[in-house]
Amino acid sequence: MEPFRYHVYICTQNKPDGIPCCHRDGAGKLALQLKTDLAARELADTVQMTTCGCLGLCEKGPNMVIYPEGTWYTELDSERLSRIVTGHLLNGEPVAELALGDMDAARTEIIAHNRKVAGMKAVMDQAGVIPEELNRYIRSFMESRLVLTAVELDLFTALGSGSTAEKVAAQLETDPRATESILNALVAIELLTKEGNSYRNTDLTADYLVAGARHDSRSATLHPAKLWHRWSTLTDCVKAGTNVAKDSGERNREQTMAFIAAMHKNAGFRGKMTVQQLDLEDVQHILDLGGGSGAYTIAFLQQKPDLTATLFDVPEVIPLSEAYIADAGLSERVTFVAGDMIKDPLGEGYDLVWVSAICHMWGPEENRNLIKRVYEALDPGGQIIIQDFVLDDQKTAPRFGAIFALNMLVNTRSGSSYSRAEYETWMRAAGFEQIVHKPLPGPTDLIIGIK
Numbered sequence: 001m002e003p004f005r006y007h008v009y010i011c012t013q014n015k016p017d018g019i020p021c022c023h024r025d026g027a028g029k030l031a032l033q034l035k036t037d038l039a040a041r042e043l044a045d046t047v048q049m050t051t052c053g054c055l056g057l058c059e060k061g062p063n064m065v066i067y068p069e070g071t072w073y074t075e076l077d078s079e080r081l082s083r084i085v086t087g088h089l090l091n092g093e094p095v096a097e098l099a100l101g102d103m104d105a106a107r108t109e110i111i112a113h114n115r116k117v118a119g120m121k122a123v124m125d126q127a128g129v130i131p132e133e134l135n136r137y138i139r140s141f142m143e144s145r146l147v148l149t150a151v152e153l154d155l156f157t158a159l160g161s162g163s164t165a166e167k168v169a170a171q172l173e174t175d176p177r178a179t180e181s182i183l184n185a186l187v188a189i190e191l192l193t194k195e196g197n198s199y200r201n202t203d204l205t206a207d208y209l210v211a212g213a214r215h216d217s218r219s220a221t222l223h224p225a226k227l228w229h230r231w232s233t234l235t236d237c238v239k240a241g242t243n244v245a246k247d248s249g250e251r252n253r254e255q256t257m258a259f260i261a262a263m264h265k266n267a268g269f270r271g272k273m274t275v276q277q278l279d280l281e282d283v284q285h286i287l288d289l290g291g292g293s294g295a296y297t298i299a300f301l302q303q304k305p306d307l308t309a310t311l312f313d314v315p316e317v318i319p320l321s322e323a324y325i326a327d328a329g330l331s332e333r334v335t336f337v338a339g340d341m342i343k344d345p346l347g348e349g350y351d352l353v354w355v356s357a358i359c360h361m362w363g364p365e366e367n368r369n370l371i372k373r374v375y376e377a378l379d380p381g382g383q384i385i386i387q388d389f390v391l392d393d394q395k396t397a398p399r400f401g402a403i404f405a406l407n408m409l410v411n412t413r414s415g416s417s418y419s420r421a422e423y424e425t426w427m428r429a430a431g432f433e434q435i436v437h438k439p440l441p442g443p444t445d446l447i448i449g450i451k
Contacts (some may be wrong), residue, residue, distance in 0.1 A: 363414030
């Protein structure tokens with residue numbers, strides 16, 4: 001028994017250049033249109049939509065199949081899709097003139113396609129050609145660098161509501177030929193559109209990468225741009241066992257602001273969701289250790305109106321923390337302390353110490369000592385809550401946490417991602433009891449212990 005009245009499969013597979021595929025024929029936009037139409041027609045609860053891989057009729061794409069009838073629709077466009085939504089999914093009548101009629105011919109074509117693909121893969125394997133799934137990893141840095149450079153130049157803002165390469169180059173004081181090349185490449189990866197000589201932002205870039213946009217994320221995106229240069233030293237870092245950058249690792253003001261903006265955007269999203277899952281009944285005063293923008297301090301204080309907080313961070317960050325807290329209207333409930341969390345006093349009398357995205361910056365010995373000092377700062381019955389990438393015992397999952405360990409290798413002296421067992425060992429050695437691992441949606445988890 002099907003749980004939905006209809007189940008729609010629409011192919012959105014993207015294939016290497018020169019090979020016909022539904023994605024290149026606009027299937028991604030059609031999938032978005034279908035999702036929007038289903039919601040507008042109040043069909044989202046009765047029609048299940050699934051994007052899928054190759055259906056085997058690549059020369060006739062974009063392709064879609066609707067079950068339980070098993071009706072195939074090919075050569076889709078926006079107008080045809082609208083007719084199918086109205087006729088088939090809303091009124092229950094397959095659109096015969098748009099449906100694929102000769103299923104025997106279709107079956108023959110699909111079988112021939114599958115054999116052709118299998119044969120091509122066999123020839124490539126025999127020749128030792130690098131498979132696409134591997135080549136994707138090898139070359140993916142190119143598209144990343146393309147986007148990061150566009151953000152660093154503030155190219156998306158320069159485009160405004162549309163412009164030519166020549167005008168953008170004049171505004172940004174860049175080379176016209178190179179500017180045209182980067183604009184064309186951004187069109188190729190579908191972050192811009194081009195009509196004649198005029199380039200325009202897509203909805204995605206207009207919403208996230210243009211100054212003053214609804215979700216302006218340019219400042220936050222400058223942090224990965226900085227990381228790019230450190231990651232280029234990974235080979236030497238693996239040989240040395242630590243970061244090898246010639247600079248001191250200290251950020252200038254602009255870099256600090258970009259980092260804090262990036263962290264605020266991430267923490268601002270997760271803060272409310274995370275804090276709602278915590279038991280704050282007996283909590284009156286918290287310490288936000290390495291609090292950065294104060295996003296989690298804000299979430300705690302908004303969750304419990306009688307709560308007060310101390311935010312501890314390095315001197316260069318505290319002015320930024322104060323500004324974010326002031327914007328939230330919570331300055332009177334927060335005390336700010338500037339210092340070095342590894343050396344300087346943390347204070348005392350806390351009911352909860354929040355340690356978010358901190359432990360991965362330090363080596364095992366530093367974390368052992370830090371957790372012990374947190375224990376001493378807490379009142380009896382107080383809790384430490386560590387939020388970080390928590391790896392499994394093999395340290396190979398979750399995927400993001402395992403990769404992030406390398407981010408710490410290229411950026412810190414001894415930082416890494418750590419396993420649940422390591423966190424529990426450090427916490428028990430400090431005296432914590434009732435240690436609980438609390439998984440969260442996303443890349444980070446919580447480790448909670450009670451004094």
